[in-house]
Amino acid sequence: MAIARFAGAALLLAGAMAGPASAQTGTPSDNVPTASVPSDKATPPTAAAPPDDGNWVMPAKNYASTRYSEQDQINATNVHDLQVAFTFSTGIDRGHEAAPLVVGGTMYIVTPFPNRLFALDLTKPGAPVKWSFDPKPAASAQGVACCDYVNRGAAFADGRLFFNTLDSQTIAVEAETGHELWRTQLGDINKGETMTMAPLVVKGKVLVGNSGGEFGVRGWLTALDAATGKIAWKAYSTGPDADVLIGPDYQPFYDKERSTNLGMSSWPPDAWTIGGGTVWGWISYDPELNLIYHGTANPGPWNPEQRPGDNKWTGGIFARNPDTGQARWFYQVVPHDLYDHDAVNELLLLDLPVNGTLRKTVVRPERNGYVYVLDRATGEVLSADPYAAINSSAGVDLKTGELTMVEAKAPKMGKVVRDICPTAPGSKDWNPSAFSPRTGLIYIPHMNLCMDWQSAEANYIAGTPYIGAEVRMFAGPGGNRGELSAWDPLKRAKAWSVKEDLPLWSGALATAGDLLFYGTMEGWFKALDARTGEELWRFKAGSGIIGQPIAYRGPDGREYIAVLSGVGGWAGAVVVGDLDPRDSSAASGWANAVADLKQKTTKGGMLYVFALPQRR
Amino acid sequence: MKRAGGLATAALTAAALTVLLTGCEGVQSALDPAGHQAGRIAGLWWLFLGVLTVIYLLVLAGLLIAAIRPRRRGRLHQGPAFAKEPPIERRLTRGLTAWAVGTGVIILTLTGLSYAVDRDVLGLTGRAELEIEVTAKQWWWQVKYNDPVPSRSFETANEIRLPVGVPVRVVLKSQDVIHSFWVPNLHGKTDLIPGRVNETTLTADREGRFRGQCAEFCGFQHANMALDVLAMPRDRFDAWRAAQLSSAPAPGDALQEQGRQVFLSSACVMCHTIHGTSAASRVGPDLTHVAGRLSLAAGTLPYNKGNLAGWIADPQRIKPGTRMPVTGLSPDQLQGVVAYLDSLK
């Protein structure tokens, strides 16, 4: 397979060299020969995306984060028959952002705070509870969770489940019995540290990072020994190089990322100690290059005037050696972030023909509205194209990798800067995209919102938020607040898109049946034709959907689609927190964007599992 | 008798003038310039004073002459008056024309001169080597020393230190109401307006300590919103700057340690910053090097340990309405906090 691809690449390279010089410029996809060699389309590396065994062991499905299932029983012709197979109430009414996991006939669900873990026996009718585990996290942690008390899922490896609790513990549980194996306290809620991300297990190490960029915490990613829970390494996102694990291996592509102790010198004195850069998003792993990829979140506080400088190493992407944590490269997506643009979205590992050459890339639909394509071996920016309405920046210089900001939209103290697109949660927040190698498209669930912003002096008081901005969000151009875009990474353009009234806060799932699944915040769970975007099926769940759908092969050999409903998250805070949308700055501006949500849905967590009717 | 009265008046006037002129000297006087801009402004002021005094005296003299000169009756009202212009009429016309032209020339010259001085004073802006950002708050001054390398920037309060002979750009902001930044010995006034960024440039020509003052009524404690400006030789300034960049020193004894703990666990931490500790709020002044400052509470009290204790114990008596509250520390706690803060040189 690798050889075949290499040959294809060589062929392509030769073709491009033989072609006119203009083939190197412009839209490369127009010039790439459309021969049927495997490398003329995007594919995830096989090592990171092995063939589907019917299980779903990590929220991103695989190390390449494609969220693509090879199950194809449910397809465009029969999806209209899809019906509920069973449901399960989690008994918790906060935002359910997690992906269920399925391993060998058992489904595992981790709920929002209080982070209960359920194992459902799929071999029995109705999938009864096999065991449940209550970690009993500290209730006060709810006060330092910026955006609802969510949890984005557990991870399974070697008969163990790993998950994080809101009060900053990582816990390992025996998957068969639900017995606790170890728990490690990693953060202090009195400093505002929480944990909401889904761990990733790589080579016997559990990778977890903290949340709390709105509380003046210092971000980190740490690797725990999967057997014992002991810290193997810890990489901070700010501070001296020794803390950031920047050493001799560090070879960034751009010179501006190369200097000693930038994590201190690019901040006002001491500001890096409360500077954010948390690691609450997604991690991908390339076994061939032996590199993990993770983002770092926004610098704190939001008010940029309080932290002159580039604020390294926040708002960027790190490639690290998973064994030692040592950084290989770093690219700062948003130096001196102006808008709370965490760079922690999903990182899809794809091998892409770029300008006629097959490149090992990492693709990310970024919060600032661009789809970034980076060389995942070097950190070079190969392209960055807008997928949503943007007026706060004017594109990325591919020579320097620098994002050009629009001065008129830059926040200023004492001034309301109006109509900034995209907003603080970005064109797209944490909710992950999916990639189908069959269609070659990346399905991006995103938003179409703009905002007014006023900066104010932020006061750091440990245990309280450290923000310094008032925001009010509203629908962007066109009036639709959400959109699902199918992005063609070769043409660097949208193949099709579907407009949604409400912002999309759920993940996407692509299947080999050429279907695309996602949910809306009012509770519709939808199946689209992955090639055309035509809606084929929809189901109304009890509460809004902000979870991540999955597909698996049940013990009976049939294909199932599962998703958690239960509105919430930052976007759904107006419902779960019973906020008052008469205050347009409530929920950091979200209340204004979804002021109608309280009339459209109510809270409550419920698992829905769908299947085709059984033939008798 | 008349003579004696005149003498007395003259003596009194002289004495008053002396007093007035000595008033021109001092830490807060536009007539005792210590900087290029203030010098030009003062020069212009003296020129205006001179020219206008001469004119004033001329006018007074004219009035006096007109008042005491015996009237030559009838002359102007004789016969067909304007049949032939009498010489006196011609003289009057010429005199008035000359007076008007003279006035115009003087006004134009003075206007031109003030324009030139303005240009000169503003022309310095581009050559600043140092940038200081001053944010006015009710009722104190936040002072940030900016640097292209962010980690070499630092913050202080109610005190500006400048190297002698170096143009310093002062960026002026306000966070609540309109204030005005005025260090008379160095420059004229510039307003600080919420939502706007103003700029001025200061250049100190000689060493010295000067007093700046808010010059736009800004509320209850407007009068007690002052700042100290210290012009110092370059080497001493650089040493001071390097010291400001360091974090607060660790407590040196048990009392200071106790004070530090009180500081971090009481109301102090809600408003103040001390670098090197977890205190990083920005409601009140940065206290990292508070003991090295010349005054307390925006020029209200000279800095010393006793004043510091008094200020913390009851700020509302010293500066009623200040945002610093009565924190209700016990005497023991107060003693510790004062010992700790006094160690932050």
Added chain:
Amino acid sequence: MSSPFHSAVRTALLAIPLAGLGLAACDREDREPRGAPVGDSGPAAITQGSLYAGEPSPPRPSHREYENNAYHLSQGKQLYTSFNCNTCHANGGGGIGPALMDDKWIYGGTLDNIYATIVQGRPNGMPSFRNKIPEQQVWQLAAYVRSLSGQTPKAASPSRNDTLNAKPAEQRMPKEEPKGSSPGGPNLEGRQ
């Protein structure tokens, strides 16, 4: 009856209460920078439910010196931002913490209840500000929190916003009438 003397007396009689009213209005602006202690605010003073053993306790005296005073309310408004209340509760609409401008009070809506909530903290995430905010500032904050839902006199409530103007100023907010609550007693809708 209609003699000049009588009419003068009438005018005088009318003028006295009018002057009194005028002077009373001065309370609105009275600046008491130290703030007056308002008595017992310990746990014993606070009722957290609306169910009593025996006859209901008499309502607590309302602390008019804070709620009716524009100076204290505007100080409270400034402190609400300075002490990061707004970063959780927004301009009353809520966010990380619950809304403060609606008719629901999880832990009670009287000045005492709010004082207690600020000082003691609450188990589901409200931090305790014990020893961190001087007593009179807590009262100012508590009074301001009540102004968010229009519980304070319009004449005293803050009349303008300094920032984004995310919602009308407190003075223009309609008064919310908490349902099912009695003096000192909160609405018992719990929080998960």
